[in-house]
Amino acid sequence: MARAFVMEFERPIAELEDKLAALKRLDVSGEPELAAEIDALQVAIIKLRDTLYSSLSAWERVQVSRHPERPKTQDYIETLFTDVIELRGDRAFGDDEAMFAGLGTLDGRRVAILGHRKGKGTKENIRRNFGMPQPEGFRKARRIMQLAGRFGIPLVTFLDTQGAYPGIGSEERGVAWAIAECLATLTRLPVPVVCVGIGEGGSGGALAIGVGDRLIMLQNAYYSVITPEACSSILFKDPSRACEVAPALTMTAEDLVRLGLADEIVPEPPGGAHRDPASVLIAVREAVVRSLGDLEGQSRDEIVARRYARLRAVGVHTEGGV
Amino acid sequence: MARAFVMEFERPIAELEDKLAALKRLDVSGEPELAAEIDALQVAIIKLRDTLYSSLSAWERVQVSRHPERPKTQDYIETLFTDVIELRGDRAFGDDEAMFAGLGTLDGRRVAILGHRKGKGTKENIRRNFGMPQPEGFRKARRIMQLAGRFGIPLVTFLDTQGAYPGIGSEERGVAWAIAECLATLTRLPVPVVCVGIGEGGSGGALAIGVGDRLIMLQNAYYSVITPEACSSILFKDPSRACEVAPALTMTAEDLVRLGLADEIVPEPPGGAHRDPASVLIAVREAVVRSLGDLEGQSRDEIVARRYARLRAVGVHTEGGV
Amino acid sequence: MPISDWFQAREERTYIPVDSQRSAADLPDGVWVKCEGCKKTIYQRDFEANLDVCPGCGKHADIDAPTRVLLLADAGTFAETEADITSADPLRWTSGKPYATQLETAKAKTGLTEGIITGRAAIGGHPVVLGAMDFRFIGASMGSAVGEKITRAFELALAERRPLVLVTASGGARMQEGVLSLMQMAKTSAAAARLAEAGIPYVSILTNPTSGGVTASFAVLADVILAEPGALIMFTGPRVIEQTIRQSLPKGFQTAEFLVEHGFIDAVVDRRELRDRVSLLLDYLNPGGE
Amino acid sequence: MPISDWFQAREERTYIPVDSQRSAADLPDGVWVKCEGCKKTIYQRDFEANLDVCPGCGKHADIDAPTRVLLLADAGTFAETEADITSADPLRWTSGKPYATQLETAKAKTGLTEGIITGRAAIGGHPVVLGAMDFRFIGASMGSAVGEKITRAFELALAERRPLVLVTASGGARMQEGVLSLMQMAKTSAAAARLAEAGIPYVSILTNPTSGGVTASFAVLADVILAEPGALIMFTGPRVIEQTIRQSLPKGFQTAEFLVEHGFIDAVVDRRELRDRVSLLLDYLNPGGE
Ligand SMILES: [Zn+2]
Numbered sequence A, B: 001m002a003r004a005f006v007m008e009f010e011r012p013i014a015e016l017e018d019k020l021a022a023l024k025r026l027d028v029s030g031e032p033e034l035a036a037e038i039d040a041l042q043v044a045i046i047k048l049r050d051t052l053y054s055s056l057s058a059w060e061r062v063q064v065s066r067h068p069e070r071p072k073t074q075d076y077i078e079t080l081f082t083d084v085i086e087l088r089g090d091r092a093f094g095d096d097e098a099m100f101a102g103l104g105t106l107d108g109r110r111v112a113i114l115g116h117r118k119g120k121g122t123k124e125n126i127r128r129n130f131g132m133p134q135p136e137g138f139r140k141a142r143r144i145m146q147l148a149g150r151f152g153i154p155l156v157t158f159l160d161t162q163g164a165y166p167g168i169g170s171e172e173r174g175v176a177w178a179i180a181e182c183l184a185t186l187t188r189l190p191v192p193v194v195c196v197g198i199g200e201g202g203s204g205g206a207l208a209i210g211v212g213d214r215l216i217m218l219q220n221a222y223y224s225v226i227t228p229e230a231c232s233s234i235l236f237k238d239p240s241r242a243c244e245v246a247p248a249l250t251m252t253a254e255d256l257v258r259l260g261l262a263d264e265i266v267p268e269p270p271g272g273a274h275r276d277p278a279s280v281l282i283a284v285r286e287a288v289v290r291s292l293g294d295l296e297g298q299s300r301d302e303i304v305a306r307r308y309a310r311l312r313a314v315g316v317h318t319e320g321g322v
Numbered sequence C, D: 001m002p003i004s005d006w007f008q009a010r011e012e013r014t015y016i017p018v019d020s021q022r023s024a025a026d027l028p029d030g031v032w033v034k035c036e037g038c039k040k041t042i043y044q045r046d047f048e049a050n051l052d053v054c055p056g057c058g059k060h061a062d063i064d065a066p067t068r069v070l071l072l073a074d075a076g077t078f079a080e081t082e083a084d085i086t087s088a089d090p091l092r093w094t095s096g097k098p099y100a101t102q103l104e105t106a107k108a109k110t111g112l113t114e115g116i117i118t119g120r121a122a123i124g125g126h127p128v129v130l131g132a133m134d135f136r137f138i139g140a141s142m143g144s145a146v147g148e149k150i151t152r153a154f155e156l157a158l159a160e161r162r163p164l165v166l167v168t169a170s171g172g173a174r175m176q177e178g179v180l181s182l183m184q185m186a187k188t189s190a191a192a193a194r195l196a197e198a199g200i201p202y203v204s205i206l207t208n209p210t211s212g213g214v215t216a217s218f219a220v221l222a223d224v225i226l227a228e229p230g231a232l233i234m235f236t237g238p239r240v241i242e243q244t245i246r247q248s249l250p251k252g253f254q255t256a257e258f259l260v261e262h263g264f265i266d267a268v269v270d271r272r273e274l275r276d277r278v279s280l281l282l283d284y285l286n287p288g289g290e
């Protein structure tokens, strides 16, 4: 795999890899020491990566979650589902390519699919606005939620966005209204909803399609009220202290499970999901199928009542001095 | 009243009025013949107007319906209703001033109000796009229909438009979709709906708020699938033969009553509603109040079922060779 | 018109025959048609085998309602309904060409009784109610008869809890029926809304051209809206808009692709994939239990 | 905080006193405030008599939640609910200023227990549930406690079939509660949607400033949305947008007036007319019979 992008905290690994690559370019025939050094380096790289990834900090996970080679919504849709039909447009203003909406079949189950859609490469990323939806994207999502509700089709969503796009048009066309209407619809949707955090889960833009009956988080995915950089900017007038605030924000998969917000974590290989996409995709598939199975057989009223109870329990406050 | 605008067919009256005005500027003291001539002219004008208006053609009525001094939606709202609250915006793109939406009280009844809103004078007309709504206007109307339905508030609508605005933005933002969604909502709205044709009733743009349980037409209002000019353009590649096609289009209040589409006609004074707005406003008020009274006391299901039956009966076709 | 007559009807369609010696019943190899997109000539036989899509440029030629039904319905499943509904001439319209004459001409030309065919059918094994409009019949404009047939299609779908699939192509309202024609927009929209309330799926397929009162009523009230490539879909026609705004319209304005970009259509689907796509959609959209 | 303390709380608000000798309990004639709009000085007494609206330029100064309740509720009708709900520090947040300290400071400064007051009240004789946010309390940001109080307000309105009136003012989510704060958007939206399903009216009044996660959840899910003149209402703050798009924003961007023009707010209402307008609205919007 071409190494196009190095995360800050992986610099030591990258240096070893550079060294290894240089050695490999030499002629090792009749140079047993060289060959041994290569072997040693390869082991060292694996060990270093295992060590680093055995205790990633929150901020390091955020970086992994943003890795350009990380599997994207489109990868999940293409790999997990068959018979996919994309449904486009908000019926009011536009079709937002930062949001995928459609139908697909997963292990024989017919479901509706929503997902933030980052691009691969600059051109696609520009078209998809780096996965940051505008109001049209949320309105399309809401339309497909309603379609799923009308026809009793379970909904699976993939979260991977830094948030709604912060532009003039977004505000002019009521991004807050669009998100709120998604939330109102999604929280009362009378079909099972399974959400999967596959990468970034930034603020209201993620939440708009990120509330359901099950939340599955990839190990290095995050879900946060605010990006660490933005939080750092507010607290310290300086975005560079993101690494300090990231742990405080309780945004990692582990944090979410501990807080009772996420139901399970799909482990990632050392180095992150992009180091072995197939294993991650298979594990996600398994988790989603299992979750959908768990949620089967409830009446529409039960589904809505249970989701309300689940949401109702979220939060920690003090009452009557306790 | 300043004579700012003369309709083609009223030219003979205008000429007599000019003559009368000229005589009146003379000193009549000691000129009994002059005084007698003035009296005679005044009588002649009244008689001529009575004669003309006793048998207006369809095309003449269209002209009257467009008279710039004719009472507008805003006049009806201000005169008939108390406690009016305007509700603005489509919650998606804009607020269209060509469509009024709000709440008001009529003879103690609380109702929702919709109406095409032409302006008075050029400046206001430009702001209100000459009463031709764009998609935002229809979406606002639909929102207020839904509000009325949710809270059991009867709806009164005032029709006065040449149609939806035929512009690029209208098409880009889905005017057809916006009108269709109005129709779907309005035809199934579980509250009484009374529509009043006060002037122009052009095509889908009028229909979008013009379907209900009662249709009251002013004597010179029209309601048509197409404007006579546009029809003439299609048939003869020449808009000037509007006068020929107007009667064929069956668009006058009388036509609509005969076809069973309108329930009653509010008579207008000779010369049209603008010659005596007060009497027309009072008559409209009386007709609307009576219609609302007639529609009281039905369940939501009954209302919807009766409206469907009413619509279901519209149209004349041949079946089984009959 | 019974289903058995349709193959014949299809043979009788009037393309622009390059060879004017064309014989309707048995096409010799020498019969060509000219693609309206790339202007190239194509063997009519090849053209029809390709469902009237130009093998060169992909241009979808307009097709008639019987052909449309043949392309969409599973073989032998279509059973027409309401075939005896046809237009009266309620207003005794004589402006321009008399309406009665137009109706007679249209019937003779098309072999149809109105601008739409409706019936029960199966698509990919799914029982459906299927309707297809035929632009050759006075522009498949919506008068009382078309409005009634569409309304009954909605009502049949509701009564039998079958999904409804409608293929539109229409010049809009039928002005020869005056305000009665306008009111068909409300009638069909009410029927569509009633079907939606009952949770029965409705898929519409907008084909070239769909405009005016048809676009602004039942055609766009579907759960899923598909369109054929290049189809012009609009409320107001381009000439009227140009006259109003006194400027020329952007390229691609009011095409299916333009409408997808603006959020109004779910997908543009090649005619050759339409049946599969509709069938797959119906796999997902099951009539809900009421 | 009992209602009787509010008049006192109102006296204690910190304006920008031109005369720094200002005594809280008894305002002498010499106490002035400076209008943030036209920068003119006004007798504080006159200013308060005018509901903190500048008599000169009409600028609406920000007011606190107790004052807001006084202005909206019929005299003596407000009975606070859930007054004992306050924020915990679930994440033991210490980045920047420790959250626990911020909470203590806010409580001391405002005399409130959280960034919102809720309760039963009457407005123009209509029994309602009324809530008002207080920006002085950590920007009335929505943490678990605010989210819980709002959710309970919706639930109380549902249980007693009373219309709900909420006055918003908020910096958005309370980041000191991390993702728990984000989830309050979903919780409050669910409660709002549930109230709407039951046909109970909900009127929201957006005041300066309302932003972020509050705007993008319960605040805009109302049947009728009013706003005060000049109020800034947004999802993303102007600085972040400017940094993203690298251009400056149009004049009036994100004001209440801007949002009316763009279709998102029903009306901008002068504070001095708000009570009457809400009361009139409630004349029209009756809780539907379920
Ligand atoms: Zn071609």
Ligand SMILES: [Zn+2]
Pocket (backbone or CB within 6 Å): D035, D036, D037, D038, D039, D040, D054, D055, D056, D057, D058, D059
């Ligand atoms: Zn001032």
